[in-house]
Amino acid sequence: MLNCPMHMDQWHSHLLGERVDQSSLVIQGNRACALGALDAGVRFFAGYPISPSSEIMEAMADRLPAAGGVFIQMEDEIASICACIGAALTGELAMTATSGPGFSLMQEALGYAIMVETPLLIVNVMRVGPSTGRPTAPSQGDVMQARWGTHGDHPAIVLAASNVADMYRLTMAAVRFAQRFRTPVILLADQLVGQMRESFSPELIGRYRLTSGDFDFTPGYIHPDLAREVHRPHVLGSGSHPHVTGLFHDDTGFPTNDPEKSDSFLRELYNKVAHHRNELCLYDVKNEGKGRVCIVAYGSCARTARAAWKLADQEGLPVEVLHLYTLFPLPVEIIQQVARRVEFMLIPELNLGQYAHEVRKMAEQWTTVIGMGKIDGTLFTPREILDRIAELIGKYESV
Amino acid sequence: MSLEIEEFLHTERLPHIWCPGCGNGIVTAAFLRAALDLGLKRESTVVVSGIGCSSRASNYIDLGTVHSIHGRAIAVATGIKMARPNFTVIVLTGDGDGAAIGGNHLIHACRRNIDLTCVLFNNQIYGMTGGQLSPTMEVGGRATTAPHGHVEPPFDLCRLTEAAGASFVARGTAGHIRQLEKLIKKGIAHPGFAFIEAVVPCPTEYGRRNGTANAPRMLDDERTRSISKAKAAGLSRQELAGKIVTGILHEDTTAPEFLQAYTADARAQAEEASAPAAKEQK
């Protein structure tokens, strides 16, 4: 198994499998997500229309039946995720896609999927604000909801896409993680990433096919290194006749009120993600080791961060970029590694500092963590970020 | 309890959690006998329930069993059935689970006419949470949340499901065990969405507040209030008040079943998609 936080370069062979097509694609982010899902073997989609995510379900409606899969538009998002859970319990790879209001409706069932250890992919193409907010503007307002939205202590795997290529490859990675860890994986995108059109980056031209490699895709298979933490692979119709319940249960699958069993059950559920953090944390560092300031960014803000770094380079400002593709489990090691060497960590986010709080907890011992929030439905410009960096460095030097 | 149903029963999990006199066991046993009679296989039969006393039935049944979340059993069952059309999928639910929080899923499953069988245990109360009102409670009924008598009219779930498109609708009671068993059996065999309302006594939470907590008397009452569809046909609305109309109330074996329509359509799409490739090969 992979055992170090992964640099982008290491990804493709590990997570995407075999390249089966070399032709370059210019495609919308949401459609790239649907393609990634198909290439990863997703064969069940249930959803409910909502901007700015509907193109994912439209693409699946178009392509899945011919691929031998099943598509259904359900009566609401609760029904959608529940139908996905039902299909996943039979061993199918299932997914749904939505935006904030629908993601809120899914929370209870998401917890059920975690509790019964069902692999599942949920894509949330974020819009701005609580409630209906602004459906057609980008935001990163659901980051902490993705981590803690469903009630009770629980593990979470949350990835964030920053461009169209990510919508393809992170969808594939998410499916792998879901299968391996037998838990739902949440892929966060935003209106910009979901609805823009662009070509895949040069290192990712073409289409891939997940090959088993280190991963065994047999429904219900438990990887030996997870044997302690994954409980029961529930596969309906596989010859066994399991009982599946969202109540605390023991190894028989039946409910238990025993305090000791409850404690170990939940801890193991939590630890199966926590203990394998390193293989789940995908990131990329630009200008490694050369910055006094590190911009820590994810999603569409990472695009701006990269542009800001290029500008900074021209203007002689010492800037690194840590681009996070995995938000949860928290990429503690890489954040702390960078924190030890830079004076400032600057975190531009399209929210009021949700992830900056997380980074601060991990890094403030070594560096000054500064959040930059935006909630008006527009993006940061590279100049805005750069001005803030100049200000930070200037302030520091004048002290 | 007759011995034969033990085949599909987790006897090691008994005693069950239900109160003495609860009707849930009677309905569960009727379902198990129907399943045995039909020769259902463990490998291809899945029982999905929600949350409630009635939904706990799935805990004791030795088939594939999914004890899901409150109100969502039908949605989970829809996913299972669509992924595995050859499975027999049965939903066991309560009046709160299936008709309040899960009411929307119920009517949409009826509309699709998907080949599921839904047995709804109607005790007119929320048993598990301690006696709150339910959408099937009659006007004047007492519940912890209707301490002075309920003012809302109840659903007639059989009329509701028929109107929504279910192609098999029936009602039985825990007081008529053999009839209930037959209705469930017919419902499972029926190709399309089958809805069976099973009127059950809840002596603890409903009975104590509404006349009698004596279970045999509650079962007797169900029997005396029951009337067949044929007999009910001649009666006025007033005359029918308080009666339980039992039997098969609606059956249409010609209504298109969702999965068959879906599969035919998907096959056509797959053929269409592979057509150009086939041409290229020539």
Ligand SMILES: Cc1ncc(C[n+]2csc(CCOP(=O)(O)OP(=O)(O)O)c2C)c(N)n1
């Ligand atoms: C989302 C949610 N809301 C509320 C509850 C609490 N709850 C558990 S069972 C139940 C009602 C069950 O009533 P019914 O379906 O009639 O079943 P009965 O217990 O009467 O058999 C409620 C409200 C819950 N588990 N989940």
Ligand code: SF4
């Ligand atoms: S509370 Fe009512 S429904 Fe629940 S077990 Fe007791 S008698 Fe049965």
